[in-house]
Each structure stands twice: as structure tokens, then as C-alpha cells.
Amino acid sequence: MAGPAAALLLYTPRAGAAGLVAASLIGVAQAMPDREVTLAQVLKLRMKHVPALYVGGLGAGALLFARGLATLPLLIGGAAAGWTYLRFFQAREGGAR
16 A cells, blocks of 8 residues: 555554553452542542443544544553453463463
8 A cells, every 4th residue: 555545544643552551450450349439539430440431431532533543443452452361361379260
């Protein structure tokens, strides 16, 4: 592929930290799911709901503002990688699954 479309793909900024934050939030939610988190001193949430709100909020923002669409695959990929690691590869007390 050459031309303006290739240049657009090449020079579109990416935000890979969104996937890293999603994976980290999933790990923290796995470690302490019943912990309460207060957002802006108004909204109290249990930690197990925070990763879904983060991924859903950033995903909705990326779809509403088309400029953030390049972030969406990295966000979903990071969340999926974090979940996959915790589900299948994390060492357990009784050994690996």
C-alpha cells in the first residue's frame, strides 16, 4: 500500500499506555476485588468494576471522537492480555493450572 493512505497509517499517533493501564487495573481488581474506590469524592465503586468502566469509557470516547480510534485496538488488546495472563499463566499457590 502506498500513497496518502499509507502515510496516514504511518503517522497516526498511537497511545499504547491505555492498554497498559487497562491491564494494570485488571491485575489490581483481581488482587483486591472488594476494595472500595472513591472517584472525585462523589462516586464510590468496588475495585472489580473500575477496569470495565475504564475500558468502556475510553472505548466510548474513541468511538464518539473518531480521532481516538487508533487507541481502541491497543486498549482492548491490553485488557485482553492482562485478563489472559491472570486467567491462564499466573502462578498459583497449588501450582499452575
